[in-house]
Amino acid sequence: MILWRVALLLILMGLLALSVDDLTHYANIPTVALTLAPLGLIALTVKLMGKQSPLPAIDALALPVGIFLAGAGLTQVFQSLTDLVAIPIVTAILVMPAIYVGVIAGVIHCWRGQKTETNIKISTPATAVCLGVLLLLVIITYADHLYHFTDRSDIWLLQAGIIIALTLGRSPEAGIAKSLCNASLVSIMIMTILGIIELTLAGQKTSFSDLTQYMYAINTAYTAMTAGLVAYMASIIISFKTGELEELQLPTKNWHLIEAFSFLIFITLAPPSIYHFLDVAP
Numbered sequence: 174m175i176l177w178r179v180a181l182l183l184i185l186m187g188l189l190a191l192s193v194d195d196l197t198h199y200a201n202i203p204t205v206a207l208t209l210a211p212l213g214l215i216a217l218t219v220k221l222m223g224k225q226s227p228l229p230a231i232d233a234l235a236l237p238v239g240i241f242l243a244g245a246g247l248t249q250v251f252q253s254l255t256d257l258v259a260i261p262i263v264t265a266i267l268v269m270p271a272i273y274v275g276v277i278a279g280v281i282h283c284w285r286g287q288k289t290e291t292n293i294k295i296s297t298p299a300t301a302v303c304l305g306v307l308l309l310l311v312i313i314t315y316a317d318h319l320y321h322f323t324d325r326s327d328i329w330l331l332q333a334g335i336i337i338a339l340t341l342g343r344s345p346e347a348g349i350a351k352s353l354c355n356a357s358l359v360s361i362m363i364m365t366i367l368g369i370i371e372l373t374l375a376g377q378k379t380s381f382s383d384l385t386q387y388m389y390a391i392n393t394a395y396t397a398m399t400a401g402l403v404a405y406m407a408s409i410i411i412s413f414k415t416g417e418l419e420e421l422q423l424p425t426k427n428w429h430l431i432e433a434f435s436f437l438i439f440i441t442l443a444p445p446s447i448y449h450f451l452d453v454a455p
Contacts, residue, residue, distance in 0.1 A: 208242055208270040211310045212277070218302045219413065223295030230293060230303075232281045233409050233418060236427045238310075239274030240434050241402040245314045246270075247442075248395040251388045293413045300414040307406055328364070328397060335360040336404050350412035354421050357408055358429060361401035365433045368394025369440055391441050398437065405430075 212235060216227035295303075339356035340349070368390070375383075375390035412418045 204242075204269045205273065207313075208239060208273045211238060211306050212274075214306045215303045215410075218299050218306070219293065219295060222299035222302065223293070223413070225293050225295055228281050229291045229418060230413065232278055232291075233412075233421075233423050234406060235274035235278040235281070237402055237406045237409070237430065239270040239272075240430055241310075241399050241406065242270040242314065244395045244399040244402070244434065244437075248392050248399065251391050251395070292416055292419045294416045295413045297414060300410060303410045303413065304407060307403070307410060311403055328367075328393060329400060332360050332364050332397060332400060335363060336401075348412075348415050348417045348420065350408050350415045350417040351420050353408035353411065354405060354426065357401050357405035358426055361398055361405065361430070361433055364397035364401060365394060365437055368397050369437070372440070394437060394441070398433065402430075 212231050215234060216231050219225050219227045219230045336353070336356045339359060340352045343352035372387070372390040372394060375386050379386055409421065409423070412421055
């Protein structure tokens with residue numbers, strides 16, 4: 174059983190290698206390291222301290238970690254990049270974590286199968302270590318860009334208020350991890366929409382002539398999404414302790430995350446459509 178799965182995986186990797194023009198575009202070493210390091214540390218913690226299979230943990234956290242890193246990277250680019258010509262190249266690199274974790278999650282999900290036990294139950298110290306890894310990831314990612322959180326304290330207070338209110342207002346039957354997960358996802362959706370509205374208003378006020386103000390509005394949208402993702406990932410880790418991982422229904426929630434992130438990418442970084450070439454055609 175294992176041999177044919179390994180063979181199938183190798184075949185798929187070979188087909189992937191044949192389908193792209195240059196694999197070097199998809200193998201940015203720092204991005205790979207930053208993506209795999211937190212997942213690896215959490216997997217080791219679950220395995221060594223929690224005495225549990227790490228596969229459900231990686232399957233649950235891979236996609237949120239990838240979207241978080243992609244969103245955080247784009248935020249930093251928009252805060253510091255002055256050369257607009259370089260944005261497509263940098264963006265292609267920064268969106269790579271989403272591809273990496275998509276492959277990882279897909280392989281693990283197929284490898285484990287549909288009927289495999291997906292719940293995890295680990296100790297409080299192991300949960301604390303996993304939360305520490307998440308905190309370290311946030312600090313490393315935003316070490317030089319924390320000022321954007323203080324610039325828009327009203328936005329973060331609103332987002333924190335949404336998460337706290339929905340979490341504390343949960344029904345008695347709902348666990349803390351599930352409630353926090355739902356609240357975080359709702360806050361991400363709301364803040365993404367508000368960010369797009371603010372982006373539109375910023376463009377309208379300046380007739381799309383003030384790049385600095387427009388970039389600032391983009392930063393707000395991406396930072397709000399990544400801030401919500403921190404709470405979302407924390408809820409998943411907490412579920413390792415409370416045994417609620419199965420109740421989170423992460424395949425559905427992660428799909429909504431992909432929708433929100435893709436929509437934000439589409440609004441802010443959509444490539445030219447066929448109409449662009451029709452307009453510039455001689």
